Amino acid sequence: MREILVIGSGIAGMTAAIMCAEQGMHVTLVSPFPSERSQSVMAAGGINAVLKNNDQGDSVESHIEDTINGGCGIAGRDSVEGLCRGAEDIIGILEKCGAVFTRTPGGKIATRNFGGQSHKRTCYCGTSTGKQIVTALVMETRRFESQGLIERKLWHDFHSALIKDGVCYGALLYDEASRSLEPIYADAVIVATGGQNAIFGKTTGSTQCDGYTAGRLFMQGAELKNLEFIQYHPTTIETPQKRMLVSEAARGEGGRLFYINDGERIYFMEDKYGSRGNLMTRDVVSREIYEAGSQVYLDVSFLDSKLIDERLPEIKDICSKYIGLDISKEPVPVSPSVHFFMGGLAVHDDHQTNIRNLYAVGECASKYHGANRLGGNSLLAAIYSGATAAEAINKAETGEEIIRPDLKDYIDAEVSALEKSMASMSSFPVMYVRDMLAENMNRDLGIVRDEESLDQGIKEIDYYLSICDQIKYDSSVLPYFNYSLKGILVLARAVMTSAKERRESRGAHYRSDFPNADDNQAYSSIISYDDGKYNVRLDKENAYES
Amino acid sequence: MKVNILRQQSPFSEPYWESFIYDGPEDNTVAGLLDYINYNDDIVNTDGEKTGRIAWECSCLQSVCGSCAMVINGRPSLACETFLRDLKGDEISIRPLSKFPVISDLVVDRASIFESLKASNAYIEEFVSEERGDHELQYASAKCLKCGLCLEVCPNYRKGRKFFGATFANDCYLIYLRSNVMSKDIRKEYVSHFGNACSKSLSCMDVCPAGIPLLSEIAAMNRSKR
Structure with missing residues (x-):
């Protein structure tokens, strides 16, 4: 029986695990915490799919065009076509697993408007779509657990991949219970570890997603792609503990953005872009809010209060609970905040990285979204990518026995390095470095960047990297936080370098010193790592996109 | 402070x-x-x-x-x-x-929440295509965080005992209504691990951060005879 190791148990990881188990493979599903704690539960708005019985004149072709245009022309057409054509089946699969989709009075799956889309095609489960999907997939995963085909390993963190000569043979995991490193061998490894939130500190997403896996794999030879494209979600609210998302569903249901000038409301998005101005793509809306230069408000108070209660209850609840504001009575003060990473591990259309038998799915992989992701496409991509990787692994079965090389030297060296590090106790350095990194990233890699800020950012990260191997073990946090620091710093350096090397403005990457798009740069960027050197190139040969 | x-x-x-x-x-x-x-x-x-x-x-x-x-x-x-x-x-x-x-x-370590669901085969397997029961209640049921607050406050729940508590009853309800093949079995599990031992203090509902109306789910399960 083929052994598959899936790292990360959110929606993408669970989908990959389920689909592999369905093909008779044995899956080890690894995560520090249960799936209920994953960032996937936070996805509020919905999942895009053109359903056959839609009555809006929508078509899969429109979904494809919207996705490619929203991504500013650099997403691969073949992969986007696969994504959009597979969407309807995915809705069917989710419903069969138990996802409770909102339905119209006539019994059809309801859809709502989302930004950058020509038609109303975002299917949703109230305003907790991600949570409803997680619940369904957890139950489906459990079905295969009971058959012995999926085995969950909780309290385990990724340490590194077991790679030799460009082939992946498994991963080294840190077991928080035994407090030791443990190798797990597999015929294929699928990483589904989410976005790179922690390099920016607290974002709208989960504190658990820190980008370490992508950073470490990058150091081990995996290429990364499109790191400079970081989505700032236009509508987030300030709360005492983080910036929280106000879902695009609010604007999808008719919400309007404005600021106040001389006592008058200026509906700047509608003034500039017409009646659908509030539903422009997220990169455009965020930049317009940034350029408005004054406090922007999101208003849904004019909508029927029954509609708010029925379709936007979680948004109403969040605003009431965390900022004491009733959205049915007054507008919400909003501003953009880091929300999603279009960049990540570079993967081919089958989601295999440049390392053989190493796959990446979900937000940690860079695919489909180009320079800017459309709302409703992330849940779709999470599921589609998980299914695609599982299918590719199934097809790659050759029946030949894999001869595993001797990896003992590598494992022994890593065990010894961790033990040595743990013997040099000190207080607090690791979390301070992470906090300072986040401060720098937010300052130097904002919605608008320029060469000077990016050079400054690179200089600061290089300093942290220069001390990172010398600082002592921080005994006040888990070993994971200690050994993950370097991978996170290297990833941050790669992000900053990619942003510096793209000397044009495209999608979520806006350079004030190069404010226009340049056709000669209308390609994905690829970055590779060679012993401290960061090499960026444009993917003009379509190594990853077709 | x-x-x-x-x-x-x-x-x-x-x-x-x-x-x-x-x-x-x-x-x-x-x-x-x-x-x-x-x-x-x-x-x-x-x-x-x-x-x-x-x-x-x-x-x-x-x-x-x-x-x-x-x-x-x-x-x-x-x-x-x-x-x-x-x-x-x-x-x-x-x-x-x-x-x-x-x-x-x-x-x-809240693994016991998941172990009891796994031990009871709490999954849908074959979906009921027609809408059955209260849609809103099923939506609410799927919002369960598995945080364990309801078990902490429950006078009947003790780890290692037969009574699995509100998180279990909640999932039983969803499976009962949405599964074609597991309904009968899950109801038996429900009776055995919840229905017969819940003393109805309903303190679970007071602390549930997702606001799940468990009483409605219990009522639906207790009324069911399949």
Whole structure:
């Protein structure tokens, strides 16, 4: 029986695990915490799919065009076509697993408007779509657990991949219970570890997603792609503990953005872009809010209060609970905040990285979204990518026995390095470095960047990297936080370098010193790592996109 | 503000109380308070001794993931939605959930929630294509965070016993209505591990952060005869 190791148990990881188990493979599903704690539960708005019985004149072709245009022309057409054509089946699969989709009075799956889309095609489960999907997939995963085909390993963190000569043979995991490193061998490894939130500190997403896996794999030879494209979600609210998302569903249901000038409301998005101005793509809306230069408000108070209660209850609840504001009575003060990473591990259309038998799915992989992701496409991509990787692994079965090389030297060296590090106790350095990194990233890699800020950012990260191997073990946090620091710093350096090397403005990457798009740069960027050197190139040969 | 925290270094060590002074923003939540104590400065307890960071679990920080479940001033709560302004008195006491083994400080291992669901084959397998029962209630049921607050407050739930508690009953309800083949079996499991032993204190509903109307689910399950 083929052994598959899936790292990360959110929606993408669970989908990959389920689909592999369905093909008779044995899956080890690894995560520090249960799936209920994953960032996937936070996805509020919905999942895009053109359903056959839609009555809006929508078509899969429109979904494809919207996705490619929203991504500013650099997403691969073949992969986007696969994504959009597979969407309807995915809705069917989710419903069969138990996802409770909102339905119209006539019994059809309801859809709502989302930004950058020509038609109303975002299917949703109230305003907790991600949570409803997680619940369904957890139950489906459990079905295969009971058959012995999926085995969950909780309290385990990724340490590194077991790679030799460009082939992946498994991963080294840190077991928080035994407090030791443990190798797990597999015929294929699928990483589904989410976005790179922690390099920016607290974002709208989960504190658990820190980008370490992508950073470490990058150091081990995996290429990364499109790191400079970081989505700032236009509508987030300030709360005492983080910036929280106000879902695009609010604007999808008719919400309007404005600021106040001389006592008058200026509906700047509608003034500039017409009646659908509030539903422009997220990169455009965020930049317009940034350029408005004054406090922007999101208003849904004019909508029927029954509609708010029925379709936007979680948004109403969040605003009431965390900022004491009733959205049915007054507008919400909003501003953009880091929300999603279009960049990540570079993967081919089958989601295999440049390392053989190493796959990446979900937000940690860079695919489909180009320079800017459309709302409703992330849940779709999470599921589609998980299914695609599982299918590719199934097809790659050759029946030949894999001869595993001797990896003992590598494992022994890593065990010894961790033990040595743990013997040099000190207080607090690791979390301070992470906090300072986040401060720098937010300052130097904002919605608008320029060469000077990016050079400054690179200089600061290089300093942290220069001390990172010398600082002592921080005994006040888990070993994971200690050994993950370097991978996170290297990833941050790669992000900053990619942003510096793209000397044009495209999608979520806006350079004030190069404010226009340049056709000669209308390609994905690829970055590779060679012993401290960061090499960026444009993917003009379509190594990853077709 | 004085903050008393029940700490424990490891699963095998003895718990002990340690106190801190919180001088951060008043409009904070308990999650924000823990972050403030952990990262604002060196951590010093009220005896003036330097001490280690307080371990606690968090992910979403907006009450949809259930990570930060703990007992705050005697009430099982999520730290990320418990505001300091809503707590009475000048002191706060924080301790880990007591129905689960402690890993470290406020971090507990809630594996028993998932083990009981796995042991009962709580999954849908074959979906009922037509809408059956109350859609809104099923939507609410699928919002269960598996945070364990309902089990902490439940007078009937004890780890290792046959009674699996509200998280289990909640999932049984969803499976009962949405599965073609598991309905009968899951109802048997429900009766055996919940229905016959729940004393209906309904304290679970008082503390549920997702606001799940468990009573309606119990009523639907108890009425069912399939």
